[in-house]
Amino acid sequence: MSLSSALSIINSAFVANAAQSAVISSNISNASTTGYAREVANVATTASGGVEVTSVGREANAALLQQVNASTSQAGYQQALSDGLTTLANTVSDSSSATSSSGATANGNSPSAMLANLQSALETYDASPSSASAAQGVVTAAGDLTQSLNTGAAAVQGVREQADSDMASAVNTVNSLLTQFTSVNNTIVAGTATGADVSSAEDTRDSILTQLSQEIGISTVTNSDGSTSIYTDSGVTLFQNAPSTVSFTPSATLTDGASGNAVTVDGVPITGSSSPMAIQSGALAGLANLRDVVAPQYSAQLDQIANGLINAFAESDQTGGSAPTMPGLFTFAGASAVPSSSAATGLASEIEVNAAVDPSQGGSVNLLRDGGINGSTYVYNSTGDASYTGRIAQLISATTSTQTFSSAAGLGTSDSLSDYATSSVSWLQSQHQTASNQLDYQNSLVSQATTAASNATGVNLDTEMTNMLNIENSYTTTAKLLTTVNTMFSSLLNAV
Amino acid sequence: MSSIVSTYSLGAAMLSSMAQAQNQLSVLTVESSSGQYADLGVQLGDQSGYELSLRSQVDQMQALTAANNVTVTNLTTTQAALDSMRTTAQSAVTTLTSLTAGSTSAATTLQSTGTNALQSLIADANTTSNDQYVFGGDNTGVAPIADYFSSTTSAAKSDIDSAFQSAFGFAPTSASASTISASDMQTFLSGAFADLFSGASWTTDWSSASNANVTTQIAPGESATTSTNANQPGFQQLAEGYAMLAEFGGASLSAATQQTVITAATSLINQGISSLTTTEATLGASQTRVTDANTSMSSQLTILQTQIGNLDNVDSQKIATQLSSLQTQLETAYQLTAQLQKMNLAQYLPT
Numbered sequence: 049m050s051l052s053s054a055l056s057i058i059n060s061a062f063v064a065n066a067a068q069s070a071v072i073s074s075n076i077s078n079a080s081t082t083g084y085a086r087e088v089a090n091v092a093t094t095a096s097g098g099v100e101v102t103s104v105g106r107e108a109n110a111a112l113l114q115q116v117n118a119s120t121s122q123a124g125y126q127q128a129l130s131d132g133l134t135t136l137a138n139t140v141s142d143s144s145s146a147t148s149s150s151g152a153t154a155n156g157n158s159p160s161a162m163l164a165n166l167q168s169a170l171e172t173y174d175a176s177p178s179s180a181s182a183a184q185g186v187v188t189a190a191g192d193l194t195q196s197l198n199t200g201a202a203a204v205q206g207v208r209e210q211a212d213s214d215m216a217s218a219v220n221t222v223n224s225l226l227t228q229f230t231s232v233n234n235t236i237v238a239g240t241a242t243g244a245d246v247s248s249a250e251d252t253r254d255s256i257l258t259q260l261s262q263e264i265g266i267s268t269v270t271n272s273d274g275s276t277s278i279y280t281d282s283g284v285t286l287f288q289n290a291p292s293t294v295s296f297t298p299s300a301t302l303t304d305g306a307s308g309n310a311v312t313v314d315g316v317p318i319t320g321s322s323s324p325m326a327i328q329s330g331a332l333a334g335l336a337n338l339r340d341v342v343a344p345q346y347s348a349q350l351d352q353i354a355n356g357l358i359n360a361f362a363e364s365d366q367t368g369g370s371a372p373t374m375p376g377l378f379t380f381a382g383a384s385a386v387p388s389s390s391a392a393t394g395l396a397s398e399i400e401v402n403a404a405v406d407p408s409q410g411g412s413v414n415l416l417r418d419g420g421i422n423g424s425t426y427v428y429n430s431t432g433d434a435s436y437t438g439r440i441a442q443l444i445s446a447t448t449s450t451q452t453f454s455s456a457a458g459l460g461t462s463d464s465l466s467d468y469a470t471s472s473v474s475w476l477q478s479q480h481q482t483a484s485n486q487l488d489y490q491n492s493l494v495s496q497a498t499t500a501a502s503n504a505t506g507v508n509l510d511t512e513m514t515n516m517l518n519i520e521n522s523y524t525t526t527a528k529l530l531t532t533v534n535t536m537f538s539s540l541l542n543a544v
Numbered sequence: 545m546s547s548i549v550s551t552y553s554l555g556a557a558m559l560s561s562m563a564q565a566q567n568q569l570s571v572l573t574v575e576s577s578s579g580q581y582a583d584l585g586v587q588l589g590d591q592s593g594y595e596l597s598l599r600s601q602v603d604q605m606q607a608l609t610a611a612n613n614v615t616v617t618n619l620t621t622t623q624a625a626l627d628s629m630r631t632t633a634q635s636a637v638t639t640l641t642s643l644t645a646g647s648t649s650a651a652t653t654l655q656s657t658g659t660n661a662l663q664s665l666i667a668d669a670n671t672t673s674n675d676q677y678v679f680g681g682d683n684t685g686v687a688p689i690a691d692y693f694s695s696t697t698s699a700a701k702s703d704i705d706s707a708f709q710s711a712f713g714f715a716p717t718s719a720s721a722s723t724i725s726a727s728d729m730q731t732f733l734s735g736a737f738a739d740l741f742s743g744a745s746w747t748t749d750w751s752s753a754s755n756a757n758v759t760t761q762i763a764p765g766e767s768a769t770t771s772t773n774a775n776q777p778g779f780q781q782l783a784e785g786y787a788m789l790a791e792f793g794g795a796s797l798s799a800a801t802q803q804t805v806i807t808a809a810t811s812l813i814n815q816g817i818s819s820l821t822t823t824e825a826t827l828g829a830s831q832t833r834v835t836d837a838n839t840s841m842s843s844q845l846t847i848l849q850t851q852i853g854n855l856d857n858v859d860s861q862k863i864a865t866q867l868s869s870l871q872t873q874l875e876t877a878y879q880l881t882a883q884l885q886k887m888n889l890a891q892y893l894p895t
Contacts, residue, residue, distance in 0.1 A: 079551045086550075128726045137585045140592075160593065166598025168607035174761050175611030178684055422648055434685030435676065435758045435771070466600065474593030481589030495560055506550025513889040544883060 051540075053096060054533050061526045064091060067101035068519050074249055075507045083255050085109075085505040087247055106247040110270065112501040113254055117261035117268075119497045121281065123331035123490035124262045128214070128334030129342065131481040132207045136346060137480040139196075139203045139475050158352050159200060162193040162471035163447060167466070168443050178259070178434035181414035190377055190401045197354050201304065201397035204347040208302040211339040215319075216298040218332045220310055225260045226278075226291035233275050233287075234255065240274035265329030272434045282325040284313045305393040320499050336407070342479060348457040349472040350396035354378075355387050356453065356465040357399065360446035360519030362386045363426040374422040377402055377443070387452045416440070449506050553739045559584045565591070565874045572870065578861045580856045588855060600849050603639045604764060605841045607779045612834050614674060615760055615770050621673035622772065626824050632664045633782055636789075639800070640810045646799025654806070658789025662692060665782050669774050681754030681773030688753035689776035692787070700749035704791055707736045721795040726804045732789065733808050741784040750783060751775055763837040767832050778819030787811035 071089040084289040086107040092098050137506045169189040173182040230254045239246035253276065260266055265281030278287040286292050291474040296311045310317035311332060317338035327333045334503035357378045365371040375383045380398040387395060403409040404421045415421045417430035419439050429436040448464045455461050574582040581587040588595055621857065640659050643650055669679050669689040676684035692698050711732045714720045739745060753774040760770045788809045798804065 052573045080555070082552065115670075128741045141585055156596075158596065160596045164596070166601050167600065171604060171607045171761055173612050175614050176674065177682075177758075183893075198865070312820075387891045389689065431683065431754060433681070433683035433754050435682040437679070437682070437759050438758075440758065441761065441767065464596070468598075470593035472593070474590040475594055477585040477588060477592035478590035484586045499557065502550045502553040502556070503548065503740050506552050508548045509551045511548060513893070517893075 051533055052259060052475045056096065058526055058530050058533065059096040060094060060100055061522070062098045064101050065519055065523050065526070067254050071104055072516050072519070074514050075512050076509065079507040079509055083258060084251055084349035086507050097412050102234070104247060106250055107505045108250065108514050109501060109504045111499065112504055114268070116497040117258055117266060119263045119490060119493040120258060121265040123487065123494050124331040124488050125329045125334035126483055126487040126536060128331045129338050130487045132313070132338040132343065133483050135207050136203055136476060137331055139200050140476060154196050157196050158473045159193060159196045159350065160466070160473045161470050162189070163466055164194040166193050167444065167447055170440060174437050174440045174444060177417050177437050177440060180413060183416055184407065185351050185412055186416055187401060187406055194378065194401055196379065197350055197396045200350045201347065204343050204350070205304065206309070208339050208343045211335040212298050212302055212308045213436040215311060215332060216296055217337045217340070217539050218335065219294050219296040222260065222263050222294050225256050226287055229253065229256050229287060230291050237273050237275045261330060263330050264332045270423070270428065280313065280318055280327050281329055282318065282327050283317055284318055285323050286313060303394070304351065304397060311336070344519065345458055346476055347396070349459060349475065351392040351394065352389060352457045353454045353469050353472065354395035356451050356468060359386050359451065360465050361443060365425055366419065366428055367425050369425065371425045374426065376421050377405060377416065391454055392454065418541040504505060551728055556691045562877045565870055565877065569870055569874070572863055572867050575858045576860065576867065579739070579858060579860065581858055591855065598848050598852050602852070605845050608763060609838055609841055612762055612838050615762065615834055618673045618676070618678055619770060619834070621671060622827055623824060625678065629665060629668045629782065630817055630820050632661050633813050636661045636858040637810060637813050642774055643806060645803035645806055647694050649890065651794050651796070654789050654793025658786045658793050662783065662786035662790050665786060666692060669779060672751040672841065678771060679700060679753060679774040681771065681775070682756045682758045683752065683754035683756070686752045688751055690750060703740055703745065703749055704737070704787060705824070706813060707740060709737060709809060711736055716795045719796060721803060722798055722859055724797060724801050729801045729804045731804070733795065737788070738784065741780045746780055747777065752841040762834050763841055768833050770830050770834070772823050773826060774822055778816045778823060781812045781816035781819060785809040785816060801828060823826060886889055
């Protein structure tokens with residue numbers, strides 16, 4: 049060993065120190081960056097006894113990252129579902145200020161509550177059948193009920209259209225993220241081949257994956273050349289060397305019964321019942337479920353309620369003849385007969401109070417008591433007595449007698465109208481409650497997974513500071529060594 | 545070596561715990577001020593429908609209770625009118641019993657008693673409650689008994705006059721009335737005259753009431769007949785008795801024939817009184833049913849409202865406790881954040 053080799057070792061120590069300081073600086077400056085993986089300088093002894101930073105490692109943890117992404121996808125799914133259900137639930141919400149035990153609006157605006165108001169109005173009318181104001185009360189309550197059904201149907205359509213346009217923007221986001229992913233992935237592949245430091249590109253790639261999993265559930269595979277392939281959680285390839293084309297055609301309007309388009313990846317549908325490989329999580333899956341399953345089912349329930357109402361209040365032939373049963377108090381535009389439960393699509397948005405009994409449309413409220421909305425064949429009160437209650441009593445019992453409903457709405461097929469209407473509210477609020485609880489749960493999972501990943505791969509400032517002190521000490525010592533070797537050289541040269 | 549905690553998650557943990565606490569704080573504030581769960585839909589879930597049906601039962605019973613009060617008013621008015629009819633009839637009977645046939649004032653007394661009683665009967669039978677004729681059956685929009693004494697001769701009066709004319713060949717006011725024998729009068733009264741107060745003649749000449757009485761729902765699933773009508777036998781008997789006195793009491797009849805009229809009228813009025821008593825008893829039973837229904841609904845309402853309260857209402861003491869513990873938690877989190885910021889190696893290194 050010579051003094052000059054000692055100098056060269058000292059030199060290598062300075063170089064290594066600088067490299068390590070750079071890594072620590074990078075760590076400290078990214079201490080608050082979510083998803084940043086801590087960098088570690090790998091130090092090795094050189095053949096000549098010096099030191100060198102052979103590589104900069106990245107404390108990544110693929111398993112934890114996958115977990116963060118998976119829970120992010122689930123949370124995205126629940127978030128989409130919960131948002132839509134909250135909008136729908138608002139149309140049936142119990143009034144939070146329902147401190148009074150009576151009053152028309154204390155029970156919220158659900159069809160069920162409005163039906164109950166109609167029943168109460170009919171009972172008041174039953175006690176004063178000759179009172180025009182009691183009859184008007186029934187017509188007003190009936191108007192509120194149709195309004196509630198119309199509003200509900202409009203809300204369902206609004207939620208479905210919103211979901212459809214959200215799906216379009218989610219697909220745009222996915223495509224743009226896949227494009228970004230392509231360039232980052234290429235950088236990593238090239239860098240890995242040449243041995244360049246790709247840790248910052250890897251950070252970007254992880255962050256893109258997390259953003260992507262917000263929109264669509266994914267699984268990833270890392271290949272030997274450092275590239276990553278992305279698949280949907282159902283196994284459809286999203287990225288393999290090149291991005292797949294995710295496409296979706298939004299629908300401008302989605303009326304009751306109309307179904308929206310499916311999202312496709314290279315032509316394979318990944319949403320909807322016809323999809324062979326439907327995605328399970330992510331905002332896209334949640335929106336598709338909301339648009340194609342949950343909202344249409346609620347819509348079908350509203351249609352069944354509307355159909356039940358029209359049938360319950362229908363008028364039948366009172367002359368002993370065979371005239372068809374016709375819509376009474378409740379009807380719909382262009383009605384020529386009462387509808388059947390299997391052909392009720394769209395009724396909730398069309399149902400209206402019959403103009404023949406609505407004084408504001410030139411009708412006569414007394415037709416409620418006497419019958420005859422559809423002409424003299426349908427008159428129940430043939431003598432025109434002012435306190436005839438036979439028809440009113442029929443109407444009261446009609447809402448509580450058993451009817452047939454379509455099984456497509458998922459609430460059973462045989463029930464009374466008022467029970468069916470409350471079941472519908474129960475169904476919706478139950479979906480709302482589940483989605484809301486699931487969202488809370490998934491959000492806490494995301495936060496736990498993020499914390500776990502951050503603890504495993506993130507930066508602790510104190511640790512970095514301690515490392516910095518070590519390096520500083522090492523630097524001081526090396527500098528001292530340099531001075532000593534320098535003195536030795538000087539002594540040697542002076543001696544010559 | 546223990547596993548490290550990243551500086552990011554150290555801060556984030558505090559942040560998320562504070563955000564959660566603040567979130568919950570706003571929910572609790574709403575709940576403590578309203579006394580109900582902040583979001584009933586999320587709280588109740590599939591029980592929402594059950595809660596709604598409880599509320600609708602409450603609404604229904606409140607509507608029925610209010611409607612029953614109207615019914616009770618109608619029934620009370622009806623009973624009062626029936627009472628008044630009965631009193632008039634009883635005083636008429638008293639007058640008739642004390643009267644001696646053939647005495648000088650007998651004819652005048654008979655006629656005025658009959659006329660006054662008949663007017664009073666018509667007025668009572670046309671009693672209204674809430675603008676509805678209570679004795680109209682379900683035809684409450686039309687006065688049930690036509691005015692017998694109207695300025696244009698009423699159908700009832702002209703039919704009686706023509707029946708008398710065809711039976712005896714002269715009008716009741718004729719002096720020839722003194723020739724009518726008691727047995728002829730008896731035959732006329734129980735024959736042609738009596739026919740005018742029953743069947744089609746009654747509904748044509750006297751009554752516009754419907755035989756169908758008003759049926760009202762008084763409790764969920766329970767209906768009661770809550771009116772009567774002027775086609776009851778009591779009304780016919782009283783009208784017959786009074787009309788008999790009003791029309792023939794003043795005629796110049798022989799003492800025996802006058803006694804026949806008095807006897808026939810007394811008997812009819814007494815039958816009428818007993819018939820009215822039966823009607824009163826029937827209506828009284830309906831009234832009791834309505835009152836009972838209200839009492840039972842009132843106790844059911846209490847139960848229902850308690851159940852709704854159990855579903856909707858928060859425990860205010862629990863909320864108060866939660867609020868204060870949440871406050872403590874939040875303050876602790878703030879202090880911890882401040883402390884953690886100070887716990888930084890950089891603070892302790894010599895500069």
